[in-house]
Amino acid sequence: DAKTTQPNSMESNEEEPVHLPCNHSTISGTDYIHWYRQLPSQGPEYVIHGLTSNVNNRMASLAIAEDRKSSTLILHRATLRDAAVYYCIPTGVQGAQKLVFGQGTRLTINP
Amino acid sequence: DSGVTQTPKHLITATGQRVTLRCSPRSGDLSVYWYQQSLDQGLQFLIQYYNGEERAKGNILERFSAQQFPDLHSELNLSSLELGDSALYFCASSVEPGRATGELFFGEGSRLTVL
Numbered sequence: 519d520a521k522t523t524q525p526n527s528m529e530s531n532e533e534e535p536v537h538l539p540c541n542h543s544t545i546s547g548t549d550y551i552h553w554y555r556q557l558p559s560q561g562p563e564y565v566i567h568g569l570t571s572n573v574n575n576r577m578a579s580l581a582i583a584e585d586r587k588s589s590t591l592i593l594h595r596a597t598l599r600d601a602a603v604y605y606c607i608p609t610g611v612q613g614a615q616k617l618v619f620g621q622g623t624r625l626t627i628n629p
Numbered sequence: 630d631s632g633v634t635q636t637p638k639h640l641i642t643a644t645g646q647r648v649t650l651r652c653s654p655r656s657g658d659l660s661v662y663w664y665q666q667s668l669d670q671g672l673q674f675l676i677q678y679y680n681g682e683e684r685a686k687g688n689i690l691e692r693f694s695a696q697q698f699p700d701l702h703s704e705l706n707l708s709s710l711e712l713g714d715s716a717l718y719f720c721a722s723s724v725e726p727g728r729a730t731g732e733l734f735f736g737e738g739s740r741l742t743v744l
Contacts, residue, residue, distance in 0.1 A: 554733075556672075560737060560738075561631065561633075561719045561721070561735030561736055561737055561738050562672070562719070562721075562733075562735045563631070563735065564732045564733065564734070567732075605672075617662075617674065617733060618674065619664075619671060619672035619673075619674075620671070621671055622671075
């Protein structure tokens with residue numbers, strides 16, 4: 519499994535953009551990059567995933583570096599509900615059998 | 630609401646006892662995953678089943694066992710409980726295993742407290 523490095527915590531203000539970085543320098547060429555988040559007292563929930571190109575969905579955008587050794591999850595306008603722990607998870611065909619969660623980044627949103 | 634149902638939501642028991650946690654996957658999902666989340670270990674993958682068969686195993690203790698039934702619900706059995714087994718236990722489901730683009734849907738968890 520590819521190793522990931524994420525900041526332990528980040529803080530932002532409501533209605534401002536948030537950029538959550540993740541380093542995954544050992545990622546293999548076929549691994550997708552998944553992001554999940556865990557809101558307080560809830561199970562993890564899927565946010566977004568990508569392979570090489572940047573991706574957008576209703577929740578967030580994912581920017582993937584050209585060398586794929588890092589990626590950034592972008593929340594365009596953070597709300598209080600976005601306060602959560604965000605996990606970056608490289609996932610290959612084998613890895614998809616068992617998502618491996620690291621420590622993640624705890625995001626705090628100030629009103 | 631992810632569509633994954635876990636029961637019970639909370640469970641308090643004593644050391645040495647045995648408990649069973651139940652998970653109903655989303656309608657149509659054939660694969661079930663179990664995770665343990667404790668304060669010091671984070672989210673740890675325990676085991677995965679696909680259509681009744683074990684597909685992948687993580688750091689699951691020998692005192693723990695799981696199965697997936699023909700109706701696709703799954704049970705995680707924890708026996709000879711120790712204080713350190715106190716944790717949140719999450720079940721997740723997906724349509725099929727082994728897809729790198731697959732999305733897992735998690736339940737709200739079962740909180741086990743061992744006294």
